[in-house]
Amino acid sequence: MNVKELARTCGFSAAAGNASLQRPVTSVYCCDLLSFAMGRAPEDSAWITVMGNINSVAVASLADVACIVLSDGVQPDEAMLTKAQQQDIAVLLSDRPAFETGLAIHEAIRA
């Protein structure tokens, strides 16, 4: 399943991403502490966080995750969106809390 299909299946909207929307998603990871996430988020994972700022884009790029999913209705700030577009990091938005967001992704990629 790719990022775009994941967004459609789970009802997330895409706030950023071009070619990255075609990237495969193979797992899901959840953490808001950036120093933790950058070392532990698996490659090609959907990374769930409430950190809607520019540093999340840098961490997503370094960890090579498939996409960032902002949970709990968090909106990305302008700097994050600009950076995400520049670096083509897909950013999805979920209204649901982190656990429910992660569960939905888990079920979608296992289906």
Next chain:
Amino acid sequence: MTLNFVVPGDDFTRAGEASGAVKQKMKQLGFPSDVIRKVSIALYEGEINMVIHAGGGQVDVEISQDAIDLVLTDHGPGIADIEQAMQDGFSTAPDHVRDLGFGAGMGLPNMKKYSDEFHLESEVGVGTTVRMRIYNH
């Protein structure tokens, strides 16, 4: 191959430029992804540290087939107690940095964890130099 970067102080929007560029270059050169990841994380933590604590600094990277050497130099306040600074969870980062998802006291420990050789020299009032080597296995 040598790469040099200036890390501007207090500018989170530009932290990650050095690690991003080094990552890109290493990808082009065909390094294994786990080696790239170690270098990227160690360097990004260093960049963030220089932005938060030192008013910026200088990053010098030497890429060879066998190893990647990272030298991070700043002229910030220096570290009074290096042993304490190296402890997991110890941080002097201000609240606004914590609100951004940093300041958990993992920067230096992560740099040590993801590098194969790690040396830190610091003098209060003069600055800090971190040297890291990551081997290409």
